[in-house]
Amino acid sequence: xxxxxxxxxxxxxxxxxxxxxxxxxxxxxxxxxxxxxxxxxxxxxxxxxxxxxxxxxxxxxxxxxxxxxxxxxxxxxxxxxxxxxxxxxxxxxxxxxxxxxxxxxxxxxxxxxxxxxxxxxxxxxxxxxxxxxxxxxxxxxxxxxxxxxxxxxxxxxxxxxxxxxxxxxxxxxxxxxxxxxxxxxxxxxxxxxxxxxxxxxxxxxxxxxxxxxxxxxxxxxxxxxxxxxxxxxxxxxxxxxxxxxxxxxxxxxxxxxxxxxxxxxxxxxxxxxxxxxxxxxxxxxxxxxxxxxxxxxxxxxxxxxxxxxxxxxxxxxxxxxxxxxxxxxxxxxxxxxxxxxxxxxxxxxxxxxxxxxxxxxxxxxxxxxxxxxxxxxxxxxxxxxxxxxxxxxxxxxxxxxxxxxxxxxxxxxxxxxxxxxxxxxxxxxxxxxxxxxxxxxxxxxxxxxxxxxxxxxxxxxxxxxxxxxxxxxxxxxxxxxxxxxxxxxxxxxxxxxxxxxxxxxxxxxxxxxxxxxxxxxxxxxxxxxxxxx
Ligand SMILES: *Cc1c(COP(=O)(O)O)cnc(C)c1O
Numbered sequence: 001x002x003x004x005x006x007x008x009x010x011x012x013x014x015x016x017x018x019x020x021x022x023x024x025x026x027x028x029x030x031x032x033x034x035x036x037x038x039x040x041x042x043x044x045x046x047x048x049x050x051x052x053x054x055x056x057x058x059x060x061x062x063x064x065x066x067x068x069x070x071x072x073x074x075x076x077x078x079x080x081x082x083x084x085x086x087x088x089x090x091x092x093x094x095x096x097x098x099x100x101x102x103x104x105x106x107x108x109x110x111x112x113x114x115x116x117x118x119x120x121x122x123x124x125x126x127x128x129x130x131x132x133x134x135x136x137x138x139x140x141x142x143x144x145x146x147x148x149x150x151x152x153x154x155x156x157x158x159x160x161x162x163x164x165x166x167x168x169x170x171x172x173x174x175x176x177x178x179x180x181x182x183x184x185x186x187x188x189x190x191x192x193x194x195x196x197x198x199x200x201x202x203x204x205x206x207x208x209x210x211x212x213x214x215x216x217x218x219x220x221x222x223x224x225x226x227x228x229x230x231x232x233x234x235x236x237x238x239x240x241x242x243x244x245x246x247x248x249x250x251x252x253x254x255x256x257x258x259x260x261x262x263x264x265x266x267x268x269x270x271x272x273x274x275x276x277x278x279x280x281x282x283x284x285x286x287x288x289x290x291x292x293x294x295x296x297x298x299x300x301x302x303x304x305x306x307x308x309x310x311x312x313x314x315x316x317x318x319x320x321x322x323x324x325x326x327x328x329x330x331x332x333x334x335x336x337x338x339x340x341x342x343x344x345x346x347x348x349x350x351x352x353x354x355x356x357x358x359x360x361x362x363x364x365x366x367x368x369x370x371x372x373x374x375x376x377x378x379x380x381x382x383x384x385x386x387x388x389x390x391x392x393x394x395x396x397x398x399x400x401x402x403x404x405x406x407x408x409x410x411x412x413x414x415x416x417x418x419x420x421x422x423x424x425x426x427x428x429x430x431x432x433x434x435x436x437x438x439x440x441x442x443x444x445x446x447x448x449x450x451x452x453x454x455x456x457x458x459x460x461x462x463x464x465x466x467x468x469x470x471x472x473x474x475x476x477x478x479x480x481x482x483x484x485x486x487x488x489x490x491x492x493x494x495x496x497x498x499x500x501x502x503x504x505x506x507x508x509x510x511x512x513x514x515x516x517x518x519x520x521x522x523x524x525x526x527x528x529x530x531x532x533x
Pocket of ligand 1: 095161162163164165243245298299300301302327328329330356368
């Protein structure tokens, strides 16, 4: 069928793109202005029920192309009115997600280049800008030099999408490294020679070395580094305060996980894992025939922003041959401020380290740098050769596809490049300090009327509090009522059976007046609830 002249005219041409693209930039700038405007009537949560947005969208796609103008007019009604406003100054839920004009422009450019950088050859600037900007971050965060892409050794940094993805990659790399150890170094088995497991694995080992296993005869050998018969008895550890993603990743990787009971931290007063707890678990699990292979430590837990002390846990991992991965998704950004440097003690023991630059550095989602002490080794476990992906420089150039699940990858380093160059590190430090100060202000204000108490001391922009002398149900009613009210938004948490509310300073637009406002709303709602019972 011939394409009609009219339908061609309806397609956007370069001139229309210039015009409408600028309108889109204006739209975003206006959105940000309305977020900042405390008289705009906007609340952090939309006034909306499940299904409300779907009702505004036709159940089938348009038969003929629509005008851009018609689409554009739907943006407020469908998108903005139905959005939770993460950058609203009175949004205090979860942890922050960052953003800036510079980062938005980087995403425009990434979308504009629209290439996929799985290998160096498939987009050299995407690969090399990522290598350089991640080395910049090593300097700014004060991470060990051996993580650098440019370092002499095998260190490596790569941008993943999320902390969840990073933890999963770390689990798979640690698991493969342990499988390799078992298969290639029989001496590793000496300590468990007497156990049934030792015998089982030795049996497997014998078969692997003879190269005449039943599996191979069948033509269906298990993957060498990801051999479930070998990791069947492997066990990994994390804190009972670790993010839910760690549990999900372990589950999806098919490895057993033990959550270590956290206890009150002597230094920060929140909930971290002690070295005694880790030691006891390793000892007990070994005696039961399991093979501990990994600890996922959390620096900045979601519930109380606690820090698993790497200088205490690291030496044990080293002695016992456990891979040490660090999930510093939220707290990692704070490493750029010298005064938060205490969280870095013991970094020299870390095998892989991850944080979400998109949580605290003016960089919008997604940007989650992950570093490996030995990236060359780790990438071996993800390497699948395909002729169509090979290129003449692969022996010397970086091919980031070997350190992630997906093949394709976006140009995320542009965001780091733009923000670090145009905003500068001092502005980032200032914002993180402000976030921390505002949380401290809230922690002082909330206890003023004597009806509230802090559950743990505030840390890095997070305040955990509850109604004094009240049970979980009463605190839950308060939290639910606050969110139904919608003037502020926060979420609860629970540590060892105690329910509490958590206020995280999230928006770069949050000021003292918003903190006072939050306190006032909480007091008001709480007294309303009290007067009703
Ligand atoms: C936010 C967060 C996560 C999850 O982050 P994603 O990047 O969305 O997967 C994991 N761990 C911690 C400690 C976090 O703060």
